[in-house]
Amino acid sequence: xxxxxxxxxxxxxxxxxxxxxxxxxxxxxxxxxxxxxxxxxxxxxxxxxxxxxxxxxxxxxxxxxxxxxxxxxxxxxxxxxxxxxxxxxxxxxxxxxxxxxxxxxxxxx
Numbered sequence: 543x544x545x546x547x548x549x550x551x552x553x554x555x556x557x558x559x560x561x562x563x564x565x566x567x568x569x570x571x572x573x574x575x576x577x578x579x580x581x582x583x584x585x586x587x588x589x590x591x592x593x594x595x596x597x598x599x600x601x602x603x604x605x606x607x608x609x610x611x612x613x614x615x616x617x618x619x620x621x622x623x624x625x626x627x628x629x630x631x632x633x634x635x636x637x638x639x640x641x642x643x644x645x646x647x648x649x650x651x
Contacts, residue, residue: 543558543561543562543565543567543575543578543579544557544558544561544579545579546579546580546581546584547581550609550610550613551580551581551584551605551606551608551609551610552606552609552610554579554580555602555605555606558576558579558602559602562575562576562598572598573598573601576598576601576602577601580605581609583612584605584608584609584612587608587612588601588604588605588608591604
């Protein structure tokens with residue numbers, strides 16, 4: 543059938559639905575074709591689910607949600623990595639979090 547490739551999952555689901563309507567697949571074989579076309583990461587996340595969906599529509603809803611969450615998480619990580627603000631401007635605490643003193647300020651305690 544088709545593959546997700548680098549597309550967002552919602553686009554894959556829309557195309558899969560069009561192709562599935564014209565195919566002879568239904569039930570479990572249709573679900574297996576759907577899963578086969580997903581990205582490796584999404585297939586792995588689905589395999590780890592405690593309660594896998596039983597209908598194709600449930601599979602599609604779940605993977606769209608997983609894909610959206612994964613992409614949002616990656617975008618937030620990139621943003622947070624670029625825009626990290628440390629206490630006192632650019633001064634980073636010595637000794638990690640809870641270190642107590644700040645570099646360049648001396649220890650006056």
